[in-house]
Structure formats: structure tokens, C-alpha cells
Amino acid sequence: xxxxxxxxxxxxxxxxxxxxxxxxxxxxxxxxxxxxxxxxxxxxxxxxxxxxxxxxxxxxxxxxxxxxxxxxxxxxxxxxxxxxxxxxxxxxxxxxxxxxxxxxxxxxxxxxxxxxxxxxxxxxxxxxxxxxxxxxxxxxxxxxxxxxxxxxxxxxxxxxxxx
Amino acid sequence: xxxxxxxxxxxxxxxxxxxxxxxxxxxxxxxxxxxxxxxxxxxxxxxxxxxxxxxxxxxxxxxxxxxxxxxxxxxxxxxxxxxxxxxxxxxxxxxxxxxxxxxxxxxxxxxxxxxxxxxxxxxxxxxxxxxxxxxxxxxxxxxxxxxxxxxxxx
Numbered sequence: 001x002x003x004x005x006x007x008x009x010x011x012x013x014x015x016x017x018x019x020x021x022x023x024x025x026x027x028x029x030x031x032x033x034x035x036x037x038x039x040x041x042x043x044x045x046x047x048x049x050x051x052x053x054x055x056x057x058x059x060x061x062x063x064x065x066x067x068x069x070x071x072x073x074x075x076x077x078x079x080x081x082x083x084x085x086x087x088x089x090x091x092x093x094x095x096x097x098x099x100x101x102x103x104x105x106x107x108x109x110x111x112x113x114x115x116x117x118x119x120x121x122x123x124x125x126x127x128x129x130x131x132x133x134x135x136x137x138x139x140x141x142x143x144x145x146x147x148x149x150x151x152x153x154x155x156x157x158x159x160x161x162x163x
Numbered sequence: 164x165x166x167x168x169x170x171x172x173x174x175x176x177x178x179x180x181x182x183x184x185x186x187x188x189x190x191x192x193x194x195x196x197x198x199x200x201x202x203x204x205x206x207x208x209x210x211x212x213x214x215x216x217x218x219x220x221x222x223x224x225x226x227x228x229x230x231x232x233x234x235x236x237x238x239x240x241x242x243x244x245x246x247x248x249x250x251x252x253x254x255x256x257x258x259x260x261x262x263x264x265x266x267x268x269x270x271x272x273x274x275x276x277x278x279x280x281x282x283x284x285x286x287x288x289x290x291x292x293x294x295x296x297x298x299x300x301x302x303x304x305x306x307x308x309x310x311x312x313x314x315x316x317x
Binding site for chain 1: 250253292295298301302306
């Protein structure tokens with residue numbers, strides 16, 4: 001089996017970072033429960049509101065790092081969806097998340113342990129730098145939407161990994 | 164003694180006026196080139212990411228002149244002719260579906276769910292997945308804008 005690659009490492013690095021920050025800042029919902037961070041683009045019935053989902057959507061590397069090099073200027077598009085229960089909560093979570101992401105976060109490489117697959121070993125191997133905030137907007141899907149989609153917020157940004 | 168110098172180009176026009184006209188023309192041309200490139204990229208992105216692309220949604224993302232520049236994808240037109248553009252970009256539980264993905268009473272018309280009180284309940288197999296074609300296009304544009312602007316004009 002392949003070791004976890006860059007994409008999976010990146011997604012898990014974001015999740016680890018946000019989990020720690022949620023705990024540090026005590027980001028909780030109305031019932032005083034910590035807001036969960038999920039990886040993935042698809043909701044499951046076991047997801048509860050509010051929550052933050054994150055996933056890597058695409059890699060954009062159209063240009064070479066420098067003339068004559070086969071190295072690419074690799075940039076990754078990360079999508080954050082905030083599913084809130086009401087508008088105030090959506091705005092607060094969006095504002096908190098934007099502030100937290102601004103300075104970037106650590107990039108980890110994960111090594112799986114066959115004996116304990118739920119807890120892979122992680123090693124710091126760089127810093128994820130924010131390149132561009134693509135958008136930071138309320139997701140408007142019309143009037144006739146489910147409660148899950150009623151107070152959604154989308155933050156998308158491109159990042160690059162530096163050592 | 165004050166000396167006033169007026170710089171004029173060969174034909175005798177004011178340099179400032181002439182330079183301003185030249186910069187406006189160049190920026191107009193650059194805006195158009197970027198809009199046309201954006202149209203191409205968003206079309207390719209939708210086609211590549213859609214499960215069964217018919218080209219219908221992509222056809223509404225075309226470059227057009229707007230006041231003070233160029234634009235791609237007019238929201239009023241998308242809202243009236245390709246109503247599901249937002250659901251396809253951001254993904255959703257389904258149009259009016261609840262947490263368990265049950266749709267309100269209605270029936271299917273050409274693959275679309277139309278609400279109808281005399282219809283029946285249905286549960287779509289999956290929520291509408293987010294295609295993120297707008298974000299993907301903007302990320303690609305962000306990376307290639309310097310490249311496009313540095314290209315020589317023909």
C-alpha cells in the first residue's frame with residue numbers, strides 16, 4: 001500500500017491545525033460542544049451542525065519554478081465550507097476561520113502504523129503558506145433550501161508549501 | 164521667470180492626452196484577452212468536472228463587454244436560464260431536500276425535480292456534489308494572468 005501522499009497529508013495537516021485551534025480558542029456551538037472539523041466534500045447523516053468541512057479540490061501548476069527547471073510552481077486549491085445553524089454563527093465562524101488561516105500552518109507528513117491505523121505518526125515537513133483568498137462568501141442557493149444549506153459560507157484559497 | 168514646457172507628440176497632440184488614450188486602449192485590450200481566456204477555462208473546467216456534461220451550463224459563461232470592462236457569466240441570465248448553476252458549483256443537499264435527503268412532493272421532468280403537491284416523495288441517491296468550477300477557474304486565472312499580460316500582442 002502507498003504511503004499517504006502530499007494531497008492527503010495536506011488535507012490532514014489543515015484538519016489537525018484547525019482541531020487544535022478550535023480547542024485553543026474554545027470555538028463551541030450553542031450547546032457548548034466544540035465545532036467539529038471534517039475532511040470531505042460530501043455530507044453524511046452523522047455530520048452535525050455547525051461544522052467546518054475542508055478538502056483539497058485541485059492543484060494548479062501551470063508555470064515552471066524557473067526557466068529550464070522541471071520543478072513546478074505548485075499551488076493547491078483548498079475549499080472550506082462552514083455549515084452554520086444561523087446567520088450570526090456563520091459570520092462568526094467565517095471571521096474566526098479567516099483570521100486563523102491568514103498566517104498559514106504546519107505541513108505534516110503522516111506515516112501509518114499498521115497496529116494503530118487511527119493514529120498515524122506525523123512529522124513536520126514545512127509550512128503551508130496562503131497564496132490567495134479566492135473567495136470568502138455566503139453560499140446563496142435560493143429560498144427553497146434545506147437547513148443544512150441555509151446558513152453556509154464558503155472560503156476558498158490557494159496555498160503553497162514551503163520548507 | 165517661469166518657463167512652461169508642453170510635451171507634444173509628432174502630430175502635435177498633447178502627450179498627456181495621447182498617452183492616456185494609449186493606456187486606455189491597451190487596458191481595454193488586456194481586459195478582453197483575460198475575459199476570453201476566462202471563458203475558455205471555465206468552459207473546460209465545467210466540461211472536465213461535470214459527470215455528464217451537455218455544454219448547456221458552460222454556454223452561459225461567455226465574455227462580454229460591460230460598463231468599465233469585460234465580464235464572464237451574468238448572474239441574472241444564469242438565474243433565469245441555468246437555475247442550478249449555484250447548486251452545481253457549491254453543491255447542496257438537493258433542491259429543498261431535508262437532512263435525510265428527502266425531496267418535497269413532486270415528480271421528475273428531464274432529470275430535474277419539479278415540486279408538485281399531487282406528486283410523490285423521493286430520495287435522491289446522493290446530494291448534489293460541489294463542482295467548484297468558479298473557484299477552480301479563479302485559481303487558474305490567478306496563476307496565468309501574469310503570463311497572459313506578458314505575452315506580446317499581435
